[in-house]
Amino acid sequence: MGFGSRLTxxxxxKKNPVCVGLDPRWxxxxxxxxxxxxxxxxQATAEAYQSFCFAIIDVVAPLVPIVKPQSAFFExxxxxxxxxxxxxxxxxxSKGVLVILDGKRNDIGTTATAYAKAYLGSNxxxxxDSLTVxxxxxxxxxxxxxxxxxxxxxxxxxxxxxxxxGSGFMQDLSIDGATISERxxxxxxxxxxxxxxxxxxxxxxxCVVGATYPEQLIAMRRRMPNxxxxxxxxxxxxxxxxxxxxxxxxxxxGAVVNSSRxxxxxxxxxxxxxxxxxxxxxxxxTLDMIxxxx
Amino acid sequence: MGFGSRLTxxxxxKKNPVCVGLDPRWxxxxxxxxxxxxxxxxQATAEAYQSFCFAIIDVVAPLVPIVKPQSAFFExxxxxxxxxxxxxxxxxxSKGVLVILDGKRNDIGTTATAYAKAYLGSNxxxxxDSLTVxxxxxxxxxxxxxxxxxxxxxxxxxxxxxxxxGSGFMQDLSIDGATISERxxxxxxxxxxxxxxxxxxxxxxxCVVGATYPEQLIAMRRRMPNxxxxxxxxxxxxxxxxxxxxxxxxxxxGAVVNSSRxxxxxxxxxxxxxxxxxxxxxxxxTLDMIxxxx
Numbered sequence: 001m002g003f004g005s006r007l008t009x010x011x012x013x014k015k016n017p018v019c020v021g022l023d024p025r026w027x028x029x030x031x032x033x034x035x036x037x038x039x040x041x042x043q044a045t046a047e048a049y050q051s052f053c054f055a056i057i058d059v060v061a062p063l064v065p066i067v068k069p070q071s072a073f074f075e076x077x078x079x080x081x082x083x084x085x086x087x088x089x090x091x092x093x094s095k096g097v098l099v100i101l102d103g104k105r106n107d108i109g110t111t112a113t114a115y116a117k118a119y120l121g122s123n124x125x126x127x128x129d130s131l132t133v134x135x136x137x138x139x140x141x142x143x144x145x146x147x148x149x150x151x152x153x154x155x156x157x158x159x160x161x162x163x164x165x166g167s168g169f170m171q172d173l174s175i176d177g178a179t180i181s182e183r184x185x186x187x188x189x190x191x192x193x194x195x196x197x198x199x200x201x202x203x204x205x206x207c208v209v210g211a212t213y214p215e216q217l218i219a220m221r222r223r224m225p226n227x228x229x230x231x232x233x234x235x236x237x238x239x240x241x242x243x244x245x246x247x248x249x250x251x252x253x254g255a256v257v258n259s260s261r262x263x264x265x266x267x268x269x270x271x272x273x274x275x276x277x278x279x280x281x282x283x284x285x286t287l288d289m290i291x292x293x294x
Numbered sequence: 295m296g297f298g299s300r301l302t303x304x305x306x307x308k309k310n311p312v313c314v315g316l317d318p319r320w321x322x323x324x325x326x327x328x329x330x331x332x333x334x335x336x337q338a339t340a341e342a343y344q345s346f347c348f349a350i351i352d353v354v355a356p357l358v359p360i361v362k363p364q365s366a367f368f369e370x371x372x373x374x375x376x377x378x379x380x381x382x383x384x385x386x387x388s389k390g391v392l393v394i395l396d397g398k399r400n401d402i403g404t405t406a407t408a409y410a411k412a413y414l415g416s417n418x419x420x421x422x423d424s425l426t427v428x429x430x431x432x433x434x435x436x437x438x439x440x441x442x443x444x445x446x447x448x449x450x451x452x453x454x455x456x457x458x459x460g461s462g463f464m465q466d467l468s469i470d471g472a473t474i475s476e477r478x479x480x481x482x483x484x485x486x487x488x489x490x491x492x493x494x495x496x497x498x499x500x501c502v503v504g505a506t507y508p509e510q511l512i513a514m515r516r517r518m519p520n521x522x523x524x525x526x527x528x529x530x531x532x533x534x535x536x537x538x539x540x541x542x543x544x545x546x547x548g549a550v551v552n553s554s555r556x557x558x559x560x561x562x563x564x565x566x567x568x569x570x571x572x573x574x575x576x577x578x579x580t581l582d583m584i585x586x587x588x
Binding site: 023025042070072073075076077078079080081082083085086104105106107108109110111112114115117118119124125126134135136137138139140141159162163164165166167168169170171173174175180183184 | 317319336364366367369370371372373374375376377379380398399400401402403404405406408409411412413418419420428429430431432433434435453456457458459460461462463464465467468469474477478
């Protein structure tokens with residue numbers, strides 16, 4: 001079964017489109033995990049990130065269809081962090097939740113193939129179900145990822161319209177009636193339908209469209225009827241449930257909505273201050289987000 | 295001293311602009327390093343990559359100013375490969391050769407900062423002098439890398455015009471008289487001059503322009519007078535010495551020309567078949583490239 005169908009099944013089973021972003025940051029970890037901040041090194045920090053992410057996965061795996069570790073925060077700790085990243089991906093898989101590895105990888109030819117083989121598929125070294133990919137190098141730089149998705153029942157999410165204030169610098173420029181992001185979207189739709197298990201379902205090639213640009217989200221949903229949309233920017237970055245609803249179809253399928261800080265650092269939110277411990281704050285924040293999206 | 299000046303000094307000392315690309319691929323390693331291909335796992339492959347890269351660095355460090363490990367080929371082996379990647383970067387530094395880590399990283403805000411902190415500067419976890427960066431997310435996604443370059447005397451090479459056949463899909467599109475790659479180039483020049491140790495020298499923010507598009511290389515050299523250009527695509531991808539000369543100024547500064555396969559797999563080239571061993575083939579191929587560029 002292709003990744004598109006696996007994600008459909010996961011969203012239907014969990015009855016919500018929430019993606020929990022695993023973005024560990026030392027300064028925001030719960031106090032109980034920051035044993036001795038004055039002497040911690042990269043290795044000790046990496047171990048704390050592992051405990052943090054495992055505990056979150058324990059809480060959210062029964063509740064949500066998918067989680068998204070952010071590679072940058074693990075790479076920031078050097079090889080020790082990357083060792084833990086792989087463990088986090090495997091742990092999530094063992095708990096029955098799908099994984100988007102957010103690495104925004106990109107390169108050409110056989111180098112792109114190397115990235116695809118590194119990350120995509122349970123038999124790959126990192127074992128992720130899917131990966132985010134950046135499109136600046138062109139269609140021929142994306143094709144090797146698409147090929148790997150077919151071989152490994154994996155998926156990619158191509159950056160189309162990102163959630164940051166400066167995303168328009170390139171993405172919103174229009175040539176001959178189509179913006180750069182629309183041109184990327186057309187590639188995504190073309191590959192999404194080719195990788196769909198049936199013509200009227202979602203394929204394995206998806207995209208990223210930020211919650212912070214709701215009008216573009218509406219247009220992109222129409223432009224890519226077969227593509228899963230990963231929607232970042234919910235919560236901390238300003239996107240609301242009203243903003244993201246346009247990414248979803250009538251069945252509640254077609255998009256996953258990511259929240260990172262709002263869930264994983266819920267212990268910092270006064271609203272959850274009464275939780276018995278930080279993991280219960282994570283649980284309450286996750287349940288609240290699921291409810292908001294209903 | 296900023297990275298731009300450090301690279302100037304290295305090119306003047308070595309009297310050539312050659313960058314040796316460290317792109318290990320199992321099938322092309324010298325036979326002496328492929329001990330038992332039938333049983334090798336990722337860990338064993340990673341160790342072979344380490345031996346391969348260390349031996350190349352031993353040969354080329356006295357000859358060339360800079361080397362460029364390709365992150366994808368190390369990541370392809372999972373965490374074991376990333377452990378070796380860090381060792382290769384440190385080993386190159388210990389031998390007095392500068393390092394471009396070719397990772398094409400990109401993200402927004404504090405996530406971009408995390409990548410910058412992971413890779414840039416000798417005190418960072420990976421310890422590289424410079425990193426390649428992809429610009430699709432906009433100027434605000436590049437700024438955190440620029441900030442880190444200033445703090446850590448490090449550099450970045452922003453993808454402007456890549457060497458692949460499909461690079462025009464986005465990069466060559468023109469809006470209001472400027473192509474997408476020219477718009478990225480203008481950002482690079484703006485930051486290059488700001489990070490230069492003097493107004494008439496090269497700064498720490500550079501770019502990538504492929505040897506396979508010589509006319510664009512000429513135009514880009516003029517458009518970014520303060521930016522180092524990393525030129526891939528020499529040799530195996532089809533770029534010649536005539537093609538790349540337009541990237542260099544009258545002093546032979548302003549660009550570094552990368553060759554990967556042509557040098558590191560020289561043992562496969564009949565021209566070097568008489569070499570005493572594969573490292574002597576690497577040495578001969580490096581000396582030949584230096585000579586071709588003179």
